[in-house]
Amino acid sequence: IRVRPLTCTETxxxxxxxxxxLGDGTVHVSAARHDATFGFSAVFDAGASQEAVFEGSGMRQxxxxxxxxxxxxxxxxxxxxxxxxxxxxxxxxxxxxxxxxPGLLGLMQRSFACLLQQSRGRGSDLALSASYLxxxxxxxxxxxxxxxxxxxxxxxxxxxxxxxxNQLSVDFESLETIADLLLQGSQRRRTSxxxxxxxxxxxxxxxxxxxxxxxxxxxPAPRVPQSSTCPSKQGTLCFVDLAGSERVKxxxxxxxxCVEANNIxxxxxxxxxxxxxxxxPRGKRTHIPYRDSKLTRLLARSLGGSGITLMVxxxxxxxxxxxxxxxxxxxxxxxxxxxxxx
Ligand code: ADP
Ligand code: MG
Numbered sequence: 388i389r390v391r392p393l394t395c396t397e398t399x400x401x402x403x404x405x406x407x408x409l410g411d412g413t414v415h416v417s418a419a420r421h422d423a424t425f426g427f428s429a430v431f432d433a434g435a436s437q438e439a440v441f442e443g444s445g446m447r448q449x450x451x452x453x454x455x456x457x458x459x460x461x462x463x464x465x466x467x468x469x470x471x472x473x474x475x476x477x478x479x480x481x482x483x484x485x486x487x488x489p490g491l492l493g494l495m496q497r498s499f500a501c502l503l504q505q506s507r508g509r510g511s512d513l514a515l516s517a518s519y520l521x522x523x524x525x526x527x528x529x530x531x532x533x534x535x536x537x538x539x540x541x542x543x544x545x546x547x548x549x550x551x552x553n554q555l556s557v558d559f560e561s562l563e564t565i566a567d568l569l570l571q572g573s574q575r576r577r578t579s580x581x582x583x584x585x586x587x588x589x590x591x592x593x594x595x596x597x598x599x600x601x602x603x604x605x606x607p608a609p610r611v612p613q614s615s616t617c618p619s620k621q622g623t624l625c626f627v628d629l630a631g632s633e634r635v636k637x638x639x640x641x642x643x644x645c646v647e648a649n650n651i652x653x654x655x656x657x658x659x660x661x662x663x664x665x666x667x668p669r670g671k672r673t674h675i676p677y678r679d680s681k682l683t684r685l686l687a688r689s690l691g692g693s694g695i696t697l698m699v700x701x702x703x704x705x706x707x708x709x710x711x712x713x714x715x716x717x718x719x720x721x722x723x724x725x726x727x728x729x
Contacts, residue, residue, distance in 0.1 A: 388414055388425075388719065389440060389701050391470035392433035403706040408432040414716070418709050425716045427723065433704060437490065440474060441497040445697055449624065450501045452695055453598055454513070456620030457729055460627060460689035461494060464655075464718070465701035466711040467631030472588060474699055475628050476573065494699075495594065495626050499565045502596065502624070506560075514599040517565060518556045519572035522681050523590035524650045530572035530592070531555045541681055548692070549677070549684040556597060569594065588630050589647045591654065591682050596624040625689065629655065629682075632711065654680040658690075659718055665691045666724040695729045698722050 390406050405418040408430040415424050429443050441447065446461065453459040463471035475495050477487040506513040519530040520539075528536035532555045540552045559565045576590055602619040630651040657680035664675050677687040689696045700719035702712045 388427050388429070388716070389431040389435070389470060389474055389699055390414070390433055390704050391473070391701065393704055394468075397703075397705045397707070400707075404704045405706045405709055406702060406704040406712060416709070416713060416716070418706055421709065421713065423713070423716075425720060427700075427719065437474075437477065437493060437497070440699075441494055444494070444699060446494050446498060447501060449695065449697055450498050451505070452729075453596070453622040453624040454502070454505055454600065456600065456622045458623045458625075458688055458692075458694040459696070460625040460686070460694055461697040461699065462627035462629060462686075462689075463699045463701055464629045465631060465715050466703065466708060469631065469701035469703050469708075469711075469715070471628055471631065471699075471701050474701055475626055476569070495569060496566060498624065498626075499562055499569075499596075502598070503560075503562050503565075509600075512601050514558070514601065515560065515565075516556045516558045516597045516599075517568055517594065518554050518597070519568065519592070519594045520551060520554060520685075521576050521590040521592045522654070522685070524647060525654070525681055527551055527681055527685075528590075529553075529555050530575045531557055531568060536575060541684055543684075548688055551685070565596075588628060589644075589651070591630050591651075592628045593685060594626045598622045598624065627686065627689075629658075632714075654682040657683045658686070659721075661690055662718070662722050662725060666721045689727075691725065691727060693729055694727055696727065 390408060393402060393404060403418070405416055407415050409415050409424070412428060412430050413424050413426050414430045416422070431440050431443065449459045449461060463474050465471055473493065475493045477491045477493040477496065502515070506515065521528050521530055526538040527541055529539055530536065539554055541549060542552050543549050557568060559568065572594065576588060576592055598621070600620040602617060632652060632655050657676070660679070661675050661677060661683050664673060675691055677683045683690070688694045698719065700715050702708070702715050
């Protein structure tokens with residue numbers, strides 16, 4: 388859980404701070420008619436730095452597991468304006484003119500740095516490539532291919548599970564290249580300004596790093612029998628910036644914004660539904676309706692399959708956000724009970 392600080396607007400308005408971390412992974416919500424404590428693997432308070440979140444959330448281990456061939460996913464979710472994009476990318480994700488101070492870089496840039504550092508340490512064994520997609524109004528669009536974004540088909544196969552056909556995958560070897568791809572893609576994402584956030588993301592964005600670890604002989608002898616070689620491994624590291632849940636009433640949305648909000652809410656509901664069903668004990672589990680939305684199809688493996696997943700739930704401490712905050716905390720508590728089989 389990450390609790391962001393009160394914003395200037397919230398402070399000026401005189402909003403009360405109703406969420407506090409009590410240490411030991413617990414978070415306490417206290418307001419007029421609510422008094423509840425929730426427990427999680429880790430809770431980051433308003434004062435926590437981006438580095439503390441990277442080190443304390445298990446993100447570094449996730450990068451290492453991806454290099455070892457696992458499918459790893461981190462996703463940020465929470466109400467619009469709760470700090471999802473900030474946590475993943477830092478404060479200036481939408482700006483080219485003002486690069487973020489190194490201390491404010493988010494989980495993504497920190498993971499890239501960690502990955503490239505490990506990659507250099509291993510010489511040429513690792514081949515890295517990236518793809519970047521958004522789901523906007525239930526359409527999957529490529530954020531890296533040039534030209535106006537066009538919808539790509541989402542397919543299913545027995546060997547690959549759900550996958551996006553014809554998505555562009557770009558090779559990279561340096562931190563500058565991947566940071567550039569992230570910036571280019573983020574700028575193509577659909578965002579709109581509304582009452583809760585000036586740069587509200589109107590789409591779910593999925594950036595996936597594909598890590599191929601080439602097969603390698605353990606001894607450099609010329610005639611090594613097949614059995615003593617280290618097989619090639621293919622891992623993935625996927626970052627999911629979910630569009631925020633929102634109440635149309637509070638964001639003052641109408642027309643197109645309202646259609647977007649309904650699509651966002653519907654796919655988040657499908658995600659919540661899958662998580663609730665996955666959280667049931669294995670024996671009592673019924674069919675998981677991944678096919679209910681594009682988002683749940685693309686996340687099927689991360690949610691209930693063979694992936695390793697870190698979920699960062701972002702919340703605002705403000706009294707005005709109380710009901711959304713409680714719903715995020717309940718959602719996260721359910722998600723915590725889900726187990727996958729990596
Ligand atoms: P979301 O992506 O959830 O809609 P943002 O990440 O865009 O929300 O955050 C909303 C606003 O709050 C932004 O101006 C952002 O800079 C600020 N913010 C969010 N989290 C923090 C934090 N931990 N520390 C300081 N400012 C934050
Ligand atoms: Mg955002």
